[in-house]
Amino acid sequence: MQSKFNLLGRNLFDLDDYSTDEIVAILEATQVMKQINLRDYKKLPTLKGKTVCTLFFENSTRTRMSFELAASRMSADVVSFSAETSALAKGESLQDTVYTLNAMGIDLYIVRHSCPGSPQLVHKHSSKPVINAGDGRHAHPTQALLDIFSIWERLGSLKGLRIAIVGDVTHSRVVRSNLIGMKKLGAEVVVCGPRTLVPGYLPEIYGCEVEYDLKTALKNADVVMGLRMQIERQREGLFPGLDEYTRHYVLSKETIRWAKKDALIMHPGPMNRGIEILPEIADSEQSLILKQVANGVNVRMAILFLMLGGKA
Amino acid sequence: MRTLIKNGLVYRDGAFVQADVLLDNDRIAEVGQKLTAKADSVFDAIGKHVMPGFIDLHVHLRDPGQMHKEDIVSGTRAAAKGGFTTVQAMANTDPVVDNLATVEYINRKAKELGSCKVLVVGALTRNSEGKEIASIANMLKGGITAVSDDGSCVQEGRLKFNALKYAAGFNIPVIVHAEDYSLAGSGQVNGGKISTQLGLSGIPALAEEVMIARDIMFAEKIRCRLHIAHISTARSIEMVQWARQAGLDVTAEVTPHHLLLTEEACVGFDTNTKVKPPLRTEKDRRACFDALREGVIDFIATDHAPHADYEKDREFTLAPYGINGFETAFCSLYEGLVLAGELPLETLVQRMAEAPARFLSLDTGRIEPGLAADVIMVDLDGEVSITPDAMLSKSKNTPFLGRSFKGRVLKTWCDGRITWDADDAE
Ligand SMILES: [Zn+2]
Numbered sequence: 001m002q003s004k005f006n007l008l009g010r011n012l013f014d015l016d017d018y019s020t021d022e023i024v025a026i027l028e029a030t031q032v033m034k035q036i037n038l039r040d041y042k043k044l045p046t047l048k049g050k051t052v053c054t055l056f057f058e059n060s061t062r063t064r065m066s067f068e069l070a071a072s073r074m075s076a077d078v079v080s081f082s083a084e085t086s087a088l089a090k091g092e093s094l095q096d097t098v099y100t101l102n103a104m105g106i107d108l109y110i111v112r113h114s115c116p117g118s119p120q121l122v123h124k125h126s127s128k129p130v131i132n133a134g135d136g137r138h139a140h141p142t143q144a145l146l147d148i149f150s151i152w153e154r155l156g157s158l159k160g161l162r163i164a165i166v167g168d169v170t171h172s173r174v175v176r177s178n179l180i181g182m183k184k185l186g187a188e189v190v191v192c193g194p195r196t197l198v199p200g201y202l203p204e205i206y207g208c209e210v211e212y213d214l215k216t217a218l219k220n221a222d223v224v225m226g227l228r229m230q231i232e233r234q235r236e237g238l239f240p241g242l243d244e245y246t247r248h249y250v251l252s253k254e255t256i257r258w259a260k261k262d263a264l265i266m267h268p269g270p271m272n273r274g275i276e277i278l279p280e281i282a283d284s285e286q287s288l289i290l291k292q293v294a295n296g297v298n299v300r301m302a303i304l305f306l307m308l309g310g311k312a
Numbered sequence: 313m314r315t316l317i318k319n320g321l322v323y324r325d326g327a328f329v330q331a332d333v334l335l336d337n338d339r340i341a342e343v344g345q346k347l348t349a350k351a352d353s354v355f356d357a358i359g360k361h362v363m364p365g366f367i368d369l370h371v372h373l374r375d376p377g378q379m380h381k382e383d384i385v386s387g388t389r390a391a392a393k394g395g396f397t398t399v400q401a402m403a404n405t406d407p408v409v410d411n412l413a414t415v416e417y418i419n420r421k422a423k424e425l426g427s428c429k430v431l432v433v434g435a436l437t438r439n440s441e442g443k444e445i446a447s448i449a450n451m452l453k454g455g456i457t458a459v460s461d462d463g464s465c466v467q468e469g470r471l472k473f474n475a476l477k478y479a480a481g482f483n484i485p486v487i488v489h490a491e492d493y494s495l496a497g498s499g500q501v502n503g504g505k506i507s508t509q510l511g512l513s514g515i516p517a518l519a520e521e522v523m524i525a526r527d528i529m530f531a532e533k534i535r536c537r538l539h540i541a542h543i544s545t546a547r548s549i550e551m552v553q554w555a556r557q558a559g560l561d562v563t564a565e566v567t568p569h570h571l572l573l574t575e576e577a578c579v580g581f582d583t584n585t586k587v588k589p590p591l592r593t594e595k596d597r598r599a600c601f602d603a604l605r606e607g608v609i610d611f612i613a614t615d616h617a618p619h620a621d622y623e624k625d626r627e628f629t630l631a632p633y634g635i636n637g638f639e640t641a642f643c644s645l646y647e648g649l650v651l652a653g654e655l656p657l658e659t660l661v662q663r664m665a666e667a668p669a670r671f672l673s674l675d676t677g678r679i680e681p682g683l684a685a686d687v688i689m690v691d692l693d694g695e696v697s698i699t700p701d702a703m704l705s706k707s708k709n710t711p712f713l714g715r716s717f718k719g720r721v722l723k724t725w726c727d728g729r730i731t732w733d734a735d736d737a738e
Contacts, residue, residue, distance in 0.1 A: 093626055115627035116511045117581030136629070138511030173511060199508040 029302035047076035070300035144177035159186035167227030192217035320357030338727035365397025365686030370613035377406025392731035397686035404463035410435035415454030460487035480536030490523035546599035583631035618707030646719030685728035694720025
């Protein structure tokens with residue numbers, strides 16, 4: 001793989017540190033990785049001798065697997081560390097954990113944590129490049145990149161697209177990173193959900209639109225993304241219940257007709273089938289959901305390659 | 313022991329005039345031109361400003377019980393360095409100051425080892441739990457100057473009403489840390505733009521405002537002294553203004569950080585910006601400043617809240633709330649407000665010394681013969697570097713770390729005794 005572009009010495013905390021050109025360069029590198037992943041023999045020697053650490057303070061099997069697969073496809077050594085934040089509150093501090101790992105010669109950290117800003121803290125104590133694999137409800141840049149890549153490879157560009165994101169926006173790290181990335185690539189984004197689950201400050205921060213009515217939000221949408229709706233929000237007094245949510249916000253054959261014909265359907269997973277999205281849509285021709293999962297590995301390979309300066 | 317401070321620009325009746333100041337033991341003996349009195353030591357203050365020692369009515373000295381953060385010795389040394397000669401310590405120590413013995417412990421230790429005078433706040437409710445009224449009359453025997461559950465806030469209306477009423481029977485001010493817990497939740501920063509952007513849960517302005525509204529209505533009914541601690545929102549200020557106009561004895565203080573910083577300071581996840589009430593919007597900051605200048609907010613208090621490095625240097629959500637205040641208060645405000653052309657120096661000194669003294673009828677806060685010999689000498693061109701090494705507080709948790717401000721306190725006299733001397737520090 002030939003690329004003058006690299007991300008040596010950079011962190012990936014969120015997409016706001018990245019220019020539009022840099023995001024496009026990552027998408028292009030992802031395209032290359034995708035071709036490699038379509039081969040029979042998928043292994044590359046590019047990161048041989050490098051050690052990456054998945055440092056997960058919050059459980060996420062899917063994200064971890066995706067990163068670890070990406071790293072091992074490029075022949076990096078992978079060290080896994082898991083700690084529950086609850087234990088961390090009392091036990092070993094993040095700082096001590098990172099000091100211990102530093103001593104093992106880690107070249108790059110992939111950090112998942114329920115507390116926003118923790119990847120920055122890992123970088124502060126390690127001085128090594130850090131990839132944010134999700135920090136609370138703050139950011140999840142690799143998820144946004146794989147979402148964006150999935151649209152980009154299908155439609156060629158995001159410029160002028162209208163993208164509707166529907167669900168519990170308040171608690172979604174995916175939305176924040178996607179808003180930054182999608183806006184940079186020229187898409188219009190509308191977020192939609194019950195008013196208690198859509199922060200009123202989003203337009204001011206990200207230049208998106210806010211809608212509380214699904215039909216209005218989906219009008220003219222080229223892409224519709226559903227978000228996971230969690231029952232906890234009911235107990236927190238933020239909405240009356242899943243029944244009512246489904247009745248008003250579910251993505252189904254019927255409601256998706258409000259969007260453009262052949263609009264793409266997306267979901268960052270894991271899905272609650274029957275709650276925010278119906279199988280008839282999730283498994284349809286229009287759906288990119290399984291592509292998103294496959295592209296997760298592609299995009300993470302591209303990022304690891306660019307950040308660790310792998311050679312073709 | 314007589315001390316003569318010569319040729320300084322002396323703060324008198326709201327203005328700086330060239331004068332000499334003579335301290336005789338713990339009193340100011342004379343202020344005037346070319347004093348010729350004999351003195352044990354004479355200081356040349358030419359080109360320097362001579363001000364009344366500052367008074368900070370909202371501080372956390374963490375003693376007893378949390379002495380890894382601060383104690384009476386380190387805290388009062390830091391205070392003296394910042395130009396303070398009197399501080400009022402909040403009750404949320406371990407144990408809580410809700411009994412006479414703890415009041416007397418603080419009194420004794422401060423008297424023996426302190427570098428400034430320490431007034432003691434007693435808890436409003438037992439253990440500051442918001443369940444039963446604390447032994448206020450008992451603690452008054454130890455000389456408490458106010459009552460407060462600061463750090464906590466009595467949620468239950470009926471108890472708060474009765475506690476205010478009980479305290480009013482002794483004409484002691486009640487200081488309220490206004491926070492509706494159900495609205496504040498586990499909020500980390502101001503509820504609004506920045507909390508949305510950072511994905512942190514927010515403490516809405518409403519959490520403060522509804523409690524202030526409630527307590528002002530109680531004060532109106534009871535006719536008691538109610539003091540609002542660390543006011544932080546535009547709407548809270550409007551309510552205090554309303555209470556004043558209605559003739560109620562409602563007062564308020566504001567911290568340096570709420571006068572100088574906004575929620576934007578939290579963007580880099582610096583846990584030294586994590587504080588309650590949270591840093592608010594520019595509109596709120598502006599309202600605090602305007603209210604301070606106009607006297608709707610009576611005085612400045614630091615809410616000095618030290619926390620050890622290892623407590624602050626961690627995940628934002630897990631770090632404690634609080635900002636270290638003594639050693640940055642005057643210089644940051646001098647540079648941020650006075651040099652910025654927003655506030656006259658005279659007003660800043662009034663709000664840091666004279667106004668808090670008047671609030672508690674203390675015999676200090678002005679440079680006047682007969683008052684306590686609490687005086688500071690300040691070099692307005694002198695630089696103060698805010699670095700961990702330079703700080704005397706045990707803790708270094710200030711969002712101003714790494715900054716440098718003009719406005720250096722050269723000497724502090726408390727009751728006529730030198731408690732801070734910049735020359736010794738060099
Ligand atoms: Zn407080």
